[in-house]
Amino acid sequence: MNAAAFRAGHVALIGRPNVGKSSLLNALIGQRLCIVSPRPQTTRHRILGVATREDGQIGYLDTPGIHAGTGKALNRQLNRTAHTALAGADACVHVVEALRFDNEDRAVADAALSAGIPCLLAINKVDAVKDKERLLPFIAQISEGRGYQGVFLVSARRRSGLEELEDAIAGALPEQDALYEADTLTDRSERFLAAELVREQLMRQLGQELPYSTTVEIERFELEGRMRRVHAVIWVERDGQKAIVIGDKGERLRDIGSKARIAMEKLFDGKVFLETWVKVRRGWSDDDRALRELGYTD
Ligand SMILES: Nc1nc2c(ncn2[C@@H]2O[C@H](COP(=O)(O)OP(=O)(O)OP(=O)(O)O)[C@@H](O)[C@H]2O)c(=O)[nH]1
Ligand SMILES: [Mg+2]
Structure with a gap:
């Protein structure tokens, strides 16, 4: 048989x-x-x-x-x-x-x-x-x-x-051999997933239209022993938005960072040191070139 x-x-x-x-x-x-x-x-x-x-x-x-x-x-x-x-x-x-x-x-x-x-x-x-x-x-x-x-x-x-x-x-699905090794989880890098986990907090913690003016870029992602050192830039479109993301005395940014870090430590199964900056890039969400530079591809 x-x-x-x-x-x-x-x-x-x-x-x-x-x-x-x-x-x-x-x-x-x-x-x-x-x-x-x-x-x-x-x-x-x-x-x-x-x-x-x-x-x-x-x-x-x-x-x-x-x-x-x-x-x-x-x-x-x-x-x-x-x-x-x-x-x-x-x-x-x-x-x-x-x-x-x-x-x-x-x-x-x-x-x-x-x-x-x-x-x-x-x-x-x-x-x-x-x-x-x-x-x-x-x-x-x-x-x-x-x-x-x-x-x-x-x-x-x-x-x-x-x-x-x-x-x-x-x-x-078609009859064919496996396309990935049996222990493969995803084709995305930890660097990409780190940006996503910061973005998840932006989606969850910012009100109204503000999440749609934000995106995240990982400037540095380094493995030091078992520890990952991550530098994330949160891009917004206007100065006023930057102030909101940072929050009173930096409180909101700290909360975004600490929740994202905890999620990273879970997913990567190791300690993470995360630093976040908020920077302005005017009109990035309606600019095809900016989108490409910020990692949006199909
Ligand atoms: N009650 C209930 N809520 C769910 C269920 N699945 C997802 N949700 C909620 O629905 C909301 C949207 O879930 P997502 O998984 O982000 O939905 P999505 O289709 O991926 O959304 P986009 O990425 O924006 O297209 C979240 O608040 C989820 O917690 C479910 O089975 N039951
Ligand atoms: Mg979704």
Whole structure:
């Protein structure tokens, strides 16, 4: 008898902002790899997270939320990054939020289902639904007439429904050898992940539109024995924003730095010495060249 075929490939998690794509990726691989916040447009890059099983290897791709507003160069870049990930994937999971399906979700469904790859639908945040009976009509409403290969009710927060989803994803991938070493977690460097963890605190701690005027660049990342020395620059667009990020007597910047450092120490499993500076680069979020220089590529 033949052994079951090994399947491997990339699956893009796509959806509108804030549906829980990054939370779902983290829950599926069992690691806090991707940053998460209550604000839309937290993710700005394609991030690979690898899960290796006995019968296959899944390369999950986290992507920025696909959104309708394309006002700034950064917004257009985020949509481009998500669409490029979808185009390069072997399968996709369209992630939606339970009981919510709007025009942005509809546009993502159209893109996902016309990509010419197997597409699964994951309805996330089912833990937040009190009246579970409402889920059946919701499933019917969004899946009828659409060619999803399967529909899954999941909760990234409670880690429910994940095994069924993972099995279906593995089954949708092509038969081929593993693409990464079995112990690979991601293709991203610690330097990149360090910048993300500082950005996560900016998304979580700054109010209103300010997070969208910030980005993080790691100027220095050095390993000294088991200790990592990290110098992070937080870029903002105006002097007034710089004062807000720093806060009264530097309090907010200290809090951002200490929470980011703790998250880095957990992810890197070692001590981190983090220094942060806030600098102004006018109009970076609407400037294609600045975006490229600051690491935004698709
Ligand atoms: N109740 C509940 N909340 C969730 C669940 N999954 C994610 N969330 C919350 O939803 C918010 C958005 O989660 P993210 O994982 O950042 O969402 P995303 O789709 O990656 O968002 P973008 O990167 O902005 O596109 C956060 O506050 C999460 O804690 C879930 O299963 N249940
Ligand atoms: Mg995200």
